[in-house]
Amino acid sequence: MAKGFPYGGYIGQLLRVNLSNKGIVKEDLREDWARDFVGGVGLSARILYGELPAKTDPLGPENKLIMMTGPVNGTMIPAASRSSFCAKSPYTKSFFHSIFGGFLGPELKFAGYDGLIIEGKADKPVYIWIDDDTVEIRDAGHLWGKDPFTAEDILRKEIGDEEIHIATIGLAGEEKAPYAMILCDIRASGRGGMGAVMGSKNLKAIAIRGTGGVAVPNMLRVYNTAIKINELFATNPSVQGLSGYGTPRNVAAMNEGGILPTRNWQTETFKGMKNITAEAMKEQVVKGDRACFACSINCTKYSVVPRGPYKSIINGADYETIYAFGSLCEVDNIEVLCKADELCDYYGIDLISTGVSIGWAMECYEKGIFTKKDTDGIDLRFGNADGMLTMIEKIGKREGLGELLAKGTRDASKIVGRGTERFAIQNKGLEWPGHTCRPFPACAVGYATGPRGGSHHDIRPTAEKSGLVDRKVLEGKGAVAAEVNHWLILGDSMLICHLGEPIWGPLKISDSMINALNAVTGWELDYERARKIAEREWNMIRCFAAREGFTREDDRLPIRFMEEPVPEGPMQGSLITKETLERLKDDYFSYRGWDLKTGNPTKQKLSELGLDFAAKDIC
Amino acid sequence: MARVKVKSFSVIRDVLGSDIIEIDVNKPATVAGLFDELVRQYGQAFKEKIWDPNTGQIAPFLIKVNGSLIRSTSDMDHKIQNGDELAIIFPIGGG
Numbered sequence: 001m002a003k004g005f006p007y008g009g010y011i012g013q014l015l016r017v018n019l020s021n022k023g024i025v026k027e028d029l030r031e032d033w034a035r036d037f038v039g040g041v042g043l044s045a046r047i048l049y050g051e052l053p054a055k056t057d058p059l060g061p062e063n064k065l066i067m068m069t070g071p072v073n074g075t076m077i078p079a080a081s082r083s084s085f086c087a088k089s090p091y092t093k094s095f096f097h098s099i100f101g102g103f104l105g106p107e108l109k110f111a112g113y114d115g116l117i118i119e120g121k122a123d124k125p126v127y128i129w130i131d132d133d134t135v136e137i138r139d140a141g142h143l144w145g146k147d148p149f150t151a152e153d154i155l156r157k158e159i160g161d162e163e164i165h166i167a168t169i170g171l172a173g174e175e176k177a178p179y180a181m182i183l184c185d186i187r188a189s190g191r192g193g194m195g196a197v198m199g200s201k202n203l204k205a206i207a208i209r210g211t212g213g214v215a216v217p218n219m220l221r222v223y224n225t226a227i228k229i230n231e232l233f234a235t236n237p238s239v240q241g242l243s244g245y246g247t248p249r250n251v252a253a254m255n256e257g258g259i260l261p262t263r264n265w266q267t268e269t270f271k272g273m274k275n276i277t278a279e280a281m282k283e284q285v286v287k288g289d290r291a292c293f294a295c296s297i298n299c300t301k302y303s304v305v306p307r308g309p310y311k312s313i314i315n316g317a318d319y320e321t322i323y324a325f326g327s328l329c330e331v332d333n334i335e336v337l338c339k340a341d342e343l344c345d346y347y348g349i350d351l352i353s354t355g356v357s358i359g360w361a362m363e364c365y366e367k368g369i370f371t372k373k374d375t376d377g378i379d380l381r382f383g384n385a386d387g388m389l390t391m392i393e394k395i396g397k398r399e400g401l402g403e404l405l406a407k408g409t410r411d412a413s414k415i416v417g418r419g420t421e422r423f424a425i426q427n428k429g430l431e432w433p434g435h436t437c438r439p440f441p442a443c444a445v446g447y448a449t450g451p452r453g454g455s456h457h458d459i460r461p462t463a464e465k466s467g468l469v470d471r472k473v474l475e476g477k478g479a480v481a482a483e484v485n486h487w488l489i490l491g492d493s494m495l496i497c498h499l500g501e502p503i504w505g506p507l508k509i510s511d512s513m514i515n516a517l518n519a520v521t522g523w524e525l526d527y528e529r530a531r532k533i534a535e536r537e538w539n540m541i542r543c544f545a546a547r548e549g550f551t552r553e554d555d556r557l558p559i560r561f562m563e564e565p566v567p568e569g570p571m572q573g574s575l576i577t578k579e580t581l582e583r584l585k586d587d588y589f590s591y592r593g594w595d596l597k598t599g600n601p602t603k604q605k606l607s608e609l610g611l612d613f614a615a616k617d618i619c
Numbered sequence: 620m621a622r623v624k625v626k627s628f629s630v631i632r633d634v635l636g637s638d639i640i641e642i643d644v645n646k647p648a649t650v651a652g653l654f655d656e657l658v659r660q661y662g663q664a665f666k667e668k669i670w671d672p673n674t675g676q677i678a679p680f681l682i683k684v685n686g687s688l689i690r691s692t693s694d695m696d697h698k699i700q701n702g703d704e705l706a707i708i709f710p711i712g713g714g
Contacts, residue, residue: 237668237678241630241710250711252628257681257688257708278629462712467690468679501712502671570688 008216009071009520010034015113015135017128019201020061020120024135029114036610038517039070039114041097042493042537044086047117048095049540049614054547058090058193059176059200061121067108067167067206068115070495074106074214074293076226077516078233079497081106081292083184085167085194091178091353091408092429092453095544096192099457099492101292101300102185107165110210122202125174129159130208140204144174147346148183155207167206170348172396173199177406179353179431183345186290186300186315190350192430192452217522225519229503229512230296238466238502242299243289245278247319247499252277255327258569259436259465262327263382264359265425265560268436269569272332272383276322281334290315292497299499303338309386310335312342323434324355329362330382340392347396349406352454356431357405357412358391363423369416376400422559428453428550438561439574440464442477445584446484448555449599451541457498460484462506469507474580478587483508486534490517493537509534536609539601542594543611546618552599555585621648621699625657626683626706634664644699650682651695653705669709680709 005012016025037043044066056062065087072080083105089096108116111130118128122137125144129136143151148168156162165185172180173195180195181188189195216222233239241249254260255273262270274280281303290300305312310333317337325331325340344351364370365380372379376394378387378401394402404412409424409431425432430453437444446459459481464471469480487505491498494517498504504513514530517523525533545554557576565575576584589596593605603619606612621644627635635657642660644653654677658666671678677695681688683706689697699705 232673235667235672237671238710238712240668242712244633245629249629253708253711256626256628256683256706257711279632465681465711466679466709467681467688467692470690470693499712570683570686 005029006031007034007071007521007523009075009214010039011109011112011114011214013113014115014117015130016117016119017135017137018120019118019122019126019137019203022137024137036533037537037540038490038493038533040068040084040493040495041086041099041489042533042540043115044068044084044097045095045537045540045544048086048088049544052088054617056088058088058093058197061119061201063088063197063200065118065194065197065201066115067118069105069109070493072494072496072516072520074109075216075222075520076294077222077496077520078226078230078294078296079500080495080516081295082495082497083108084492084495085182085189087194087197089192089194090176090196091193094428094451094548094550095541096194096452097492098189098191098194099495100184100189101187101295101497102165103293104165104167104184104208105495106293107208107210109214110212111208112210112212116206118201118203121200125202125204127155127205127207128203130206130210132209132211143204145171147171148348149346151205155205159207161209164207164209166208169195169198169204170346170396172196172348172406174204175398176200177349177398178408178411179350179406180348181350183348187292188345191352191455195348216520218519221519225515229516232503232512233296233500236502239297239500242297242499245282246299246301248278248281248317248322250319251322252279258566258571259439260327261323261434261436263330264328264363264423266363267568268566268571270327270330272330273327275332276326276334276337281317284334285338295497297497297499305335305338308335310339312338314338314341314345316341320352320433324352324359325388328355328359328434329388331385331388332383333385336385336389339389343389343392343396347392349396352433353408353431354392354395356425357395357409358388360409360412360420360424361391361401361405364416364420369418369420370401374401422563425558425560426454427556427558428554430454432558435461437461437557438566438576439571440471441474441576441580441584442469442480442484444557444561444576444581445477445588446481448557448581449481449585449588451545457488457492458485460488460498460501460506462501474584476587477584478589478591480507481588482591485538486531487513489537490530490534493533532609536611539605539609539611540614542601543606543614543618546598546600547614552585552589552597555599557581620645621701621703623653623699623701623703623705625653626704628707629710631665631668631707631709634661634668648699649695650684650689650697650699650705653699654695678709680707680711682706683708
């Protein structure tokens with residue numbers, strides 16, 4: 001629409017900033033790529049496949065960091081607040097997408113850009129200031145070494161505009177710590193070390209002010225679509241609890257179901273659960289609700305611990321905080337979890353990888369592999385809340401044992417050896433979120449084959465966890481996982497929030513998702529065409545990994561989940577053996593039309609999807 | 620008649636008013652009968668937490684009956700007996 005772009009929702013323009021030569025270029029968004037890859041993650045994958053040679057050093061100036069929006073961002077479509085940072089990950093060594101909510105994505109569009117491609121490396125710390133048409137690379141010497149909150153305060157004052165939106169890295173990003181994150185308004189681009197990529201470019205922050213809008217072909221159609229989706233969110237039983245309790249609404253129910261990861265996944269029932277539920281959180285620390293741009297779900301909670309040793313102010317805690325620092329480390333104090341969340345933001349580290357790395361270290365300590373000599377005198381037993389908080393600080397500062405844990409559990413367990421890799425809860429290097437796969441075969445194959453490894457946003461556990469799909473049946477689970485992949489990746493390309501899962505999915509791309517995309521763009525996609533886009537995107541990302549040398553052999557699960565059954569509770573005895581996983585992978589690859597031996601897309605599949613150019617690299 | 624205990628969480632617990640309630644289920648003494656009784660006693664406030672008005676179906680979730688899990692989508696005719704303890708494993712969507 002804008003600047004002659006033929007489709008609604010798009011600005012039609014990308015901003016490319018080269019930090020090495022200070023080049024700032026505004027370039028047209030390719031219409032065919034918008035149609036073939038939509039935006040967000042799909043479009044970023046296509047760009048990076050074309051522009052990054054295989055084996056690019058993720059922390060070298062040749063890597064590129066892309067912040068991309070989708071066509072629905074900046075419109076009134078609910079839950080369309082999100083944006084993506086994509087790059088080759090220093091953590092997982094392949095294409096990575098780290099999605100975040102808040103306001104930054106819409107603001108970039110209001111400034112006049114669908115996406116921002118950052119390349120090269122500045123010779124000294126800088127920040128990028130985008131003020132509609134005016135784009136500057138500014139000195140950030142005075143921000144370097146500052147935590148994200150302080151840096152944001154300084155920037156707001158310096159720029160003289162309280163309403164700018166900012167993405168910032170902390171100390172960990174500056175130090176290129178492997179799982180450094182980018183703080184983005186009230187949310188974070190947490191996973192996969194996107195903050196390290198930003199830090200490797202000497203880029204401290206991106207500040208954006210946009211005063212434009214997003215044009216759509218038929219405002220009434222967008223309005224009616226938004227009204228309908230808001231109604232679905234408001235009345236769907238699975239979405240409703242998010243407004244009142246946020247994502248922690250499931251803590252108590254998951255514990256009752258025997259699927260709350262505990263004690264570094266040695267079990268999945270936590271005896272101290274009662275003190276870290278959404279109900280406890282609401283009673284003790286929550287002071288209000290916050291919503292991302294144009295979202296009616298309102299899942300973010302604003303929490304304050306006003307006094308005492310755990311004094312903190314956070315947007316959260318989310319379920320993943322409660323899992324990673326609560327049940328996983330057996331810490332049953334909600335105030336401690338708020339402090340843990342705040343410390344991760346302060347240092348700019350991914351809280352899931354941080355918590356899981358500490359859980360691994362606690363198990364090492366209790367098994368006698370680590371002693372107080374290794375832990376700098378900390379009695380690092382499960383349940384030691386203060387010890388856990390100290391360890392977060394050590395990771396943030398990369399001090400003592402924190403230096404080892406900042407590498408993540410894959411590398412740390414390789415260094416330590418002594419069988420510790422058997423309880424490193426990661427695959428493809430990424431630590432796991434708080435959603436089990438041991439009783440859930442579709443979820444298991446989704447995690448194993450997912451491009452990021454331990455991400456519950458490449459697969460969703462919900463279908464089997466809710467009983468929508470029978471968890472006890474193996475047959476057909478490859479298809480279930482693939483179709484869940486498809487709604488997730490199309491959502492990540494439109495950039496809508498997965499918490500609207502029952503409406504956007506949950507088993508395949510829904511009419512609501514297609515309606516939202518069609519209303520904004522003016523396209524008239526049917527299910528088959530929408531699915532083909534999603535399949536193309538998923539294959540594009542798989543091609544990126546294949547070109548880096550990843551194969552079927554890399555599609556694994558954490559060893560614990562293949563060898564140690566859940567020891568108690570209603571899921572007692574559940575596990576996914578290696579043999580079962582291989583069978584599930586056969587099923588999944590067959591359904592996808594991928595080569596069973598390599599796990600790569602075949603020439604025929606690539607041709608079907610218009611990805612012939614990748615065949616020479618991987619077939 | 621079966622007198623059973625029902626445990627619930629989050630928004631459903633808010634409607635039922637307590638972590639665990641005891642309730643009499645007349646005929647049929649099944650999980651479906653239990654949910655009908657809950658709707659009768661707690662009305663629309665309960666129903667809207669469980670039923671999806673857009674599909675007219677009960678939401679998918681697991682129910683724990685004396686330690687074993689059954690599914691709302693397929694096992695609502697599961698028989699219940701006096702003294703049974705049930706838990707509604709919902710809401711449960713990912714974070």
